[in-house]
Amino acid sequence: MKREIGRRALVAGALAMPFAARAEANWPTRPIRIVVPFNPGGAIDALVRVIAEGLTQRLGQQVLVDPKPGANTIVGSEIVARAAPDGYTFLITTNSTHTNNPSLYVRLPFDPAKELIPVSLISLGTILLAVKADAPFDDLRGMGVWVKGLGRPATYGSWGIGSSGHLYGLMLESALGGKYNHVPYRGDVPALQDVANGTLDITWASPTSAKPQIAAGRVKPLAVAGAKRSASMPDLKTFGEQLVAGFDLNLFVAAYAPAGTPADIIDRLQQAIKAVIDLPAVADKMVAQGQTSVGSTPKELADVLARETPIWAELIRQSGAKVE
Structure with a gap:
């Protein structure tokens, strides 16, 4: 009896695999949520809404912007870090989530470097x-x-x-x-x-x-x-x-996914983001918002994080700033 149950489980698993692969190949089949860890109506929220509109047209599914402000991006970013890695929840945030918070906060409720994986560097900005x-x-x-x-x-x-x-x-x-x-x-x-x-x-x-x-x-x-x-x-x-030195670091906006999100979904979203922000109308809106579009690959974003994070960490160390 146990062998029969085990055999049925194996068969069911084998049968389910093609369906999972097919669902992934057909991605997206339902609305996508992009969490923005900033207030609605702010600069990042406005930027993401322009991108979401273009992604909706390109992907054929509604791309919804979900503002979740709080704790220097931690509130919204944790929501994405804890989300199912099924390709339907993503994060668009500033560099602070990865380059600042791990050095600034004594404790974080999640590890951005491990639990949020790069999708695309979207833009470079200024303040x-x-x-x-x-x-x-x-x-x-x-x-x-x-x-x-x-x-x-x-x-x-x-x-x-x-x-x-x-x-x-x-x-x-x-x-x-x-x-x-x-x-x-x-x-x-x-x-x-x-x-x-x-x-x-x-x-x-x-x-x-x-x-x-x-x-x-x-x-x-x-x-x-x-x-x-x-x-x-x-x-x-x-x-x-x-002639005031030290304020020349670029701030950037980037997209991330929960760790474990399938690589081909990551790649398809990155390509869609790149196509959207390369549209002249979108690029012009980004310039008006003080952003320069980039649209990098996941690897290129990972390289930027590896290069920039130690610089911000040293600034934080020198400042003596710490948050409990």
Whole structure:
């Protein structure tokens, strides 16, 4: 009897294998979810929605954007790390998830390097430093002088503890002098609003989020971080152009899948992402959002992570920042 049960199980398994292979070959057969670990309406959310629209048309199934903000991308990223590796749940996030968080947090609920596998480097981006429009300075050196004369620490905002904006803010003290206190927000839009109304001194933000406030004459940008000027704000000088070193690391947006997701699904999604972001209309929208499209292979993204992670880890070590 036991042998008969065992034989039936083997037969059932053998019969199921072609169906599994066929389902994988037909992927996708139902809607796909892309988790974005940032607030809806923010720069990354807006970027992913443009990509999701193109993927929906290309893949023939609805690609849904699911914002899950919190804890410097940890909340949304953990959801994907714990998801079934069946090709229907993916993550699009910034470099912080892999390059910053493992060094910054004393404990993480998952291991990004092991539980999230690369799909594609989507884009390189920039962030800018913004102040209230009527601030009595127009460049970084002027801001440094102003901060030293405040008589209190200057407050600066970012989109969360351990974010790139938080770390860059820590670097401002050594670069410009003076004292700075970090104020974490759930996204850069509310931080920009507080700069505009005068309850926050300075904030880091994406060009996308900052442009409406700049256009309304409520805030003004001082400099953009990164190796090059932002394509969406070509007149804004970099930190390096203002002779303030150390702010030239590129920030990037990339796609990941739960570990164990079949390699051919990973490859097909990567190819679809590449095709979508290469479309002129999509590329133009990305430029307007301060992003330069890339569309790398999984291996190329893995190489970028291997190269960039030690650099961010050393910055975090030097800053002394740690989050319990």
